[in-house]
Amino acid sequence: xxxxxxxxxxxxxxxISFAAESDTTPPEVSSISIIPTTVDxxxxxxxxxxxxxxxxxxxxxxxxxxxLRSPTNAPLSYFLSDNQDGTYSTxxxxxxxxxxxxxxxxxxxxxxxxxxxxxxxxxxxxAKGLQNSFVVVNPNSDTTPPEVSSINITPSTVDxxxxxxxx
Numbered sequence: 001x002x003x004x005x006x007x008x009x010x011x012x013x014x015x016i017s018f019a020a021e022s023d024t025t026p027p028e029v030s031s032i033s034i035i036p037t038t039v040d041x042x043x044x045x046x047x048x049x050x051x052x053x054x055x056x057x058x059x060x061x062x063x064x065x066x067x068l069r070s071p072t073n074a075p076l077s078y079f080l081s082d083n084q085d086g087t088y089s090t091x092x093x094x095x096x097x098x099x100x101x102x103x104x105x106x107x108x109x110x111x112x113x114x115x116x117x118x119x120x121x122x123x124x125x126x127a128k129g130l131q132n133s134f135v136v137v138n139p140n141s142d143t144t145p146p147e148v149s150s151i152n153i154t155p156s157t158v159d160x161x162x163x164x165x166x167x
Contacts (some may be wrong), residue, residue, distance in 0.1 A: 023058035023114035025165065032130045041138035044096050051089040052080055059113035061079070065087045066108050071136070072102030072143055097142040105132040106147060129165060 015109035031053040039046050054061060064080035108120040124134040158165050 001108040002018070002100055010062075018139055021058065021119075023056075023112060023116060025057050026116035027054050027056040027061050027110040027112050029108055029120055029130065030108060031116065032125065032132065034131050034134045036134070038135045038137065039094055041094060041096055041098060041136060041140070046094050046095060048092040048103075049089060050078075050080075050092060050105070052110075053088055054110050054118075056087050056110075056112040056116075059116075061088075062113050064109070065112040066090060067106055068092065069104045069106045071099040071103065072145075074110050075098075075106075079152040094136060094138075096138070096164075098136055098139055098144055100136050100138040102135055115137050 029052060033049075034052045034097065035049045035051075039048060046063065050066060052064065052066065054064070061082075064082075066078050066080055068076045068078070076092075078090040079091050082088055104122055105125060106122045106127070108118075110118045120130075122129070122132055153167075155167070158167055
C-alpha cells in the first residue's frame, strides 16, 4: 500500500510542476534615479549614481544594461549591478574633460531568464515619466574631436612577384 500512495503523490505533484505557467512577459522598469542631477566638474572628476528599479513576473532578471549619450552624441554603455532587492545600479565617473551639457539615457535593456527583453528608449522613458538625464557643467570640457593630420604607409610600394611580404 505504501508504494502505491507514494506513486500517486508523485504523479500528482509532477503533473502540477509541468502545468506551471510559462514566462512570456518581459521585465518591467518602474523607476530610475540619477544622483546628482547636476554635476559641476570645475573642481575635478565626479561620480553619478544611476539606479534602476525593475521586476520580472516569473523567471527573474538576468541582464541589465544602460546606455548614455553624451552631449557630443558619444554612446557609453554600462552594466547595472544587482543590489539583491530589485534595484540595479551603476556609477558613471565623469572626468575633468567630460562634455558640458545634457547627458541622456537613451536605452535601458533588461532581460529575464526566459529570454524576454524590455528595451526602453529615451522616448519610452519620457512617456513613462522616468528620470533619464542629468546636466554636466564643465568649464574645461573637451568638445573638439581628434583631427587626423596625416597618414604615412611605409613602404609605399610592395613587390609581391616573389611571394608574400610583411609590411
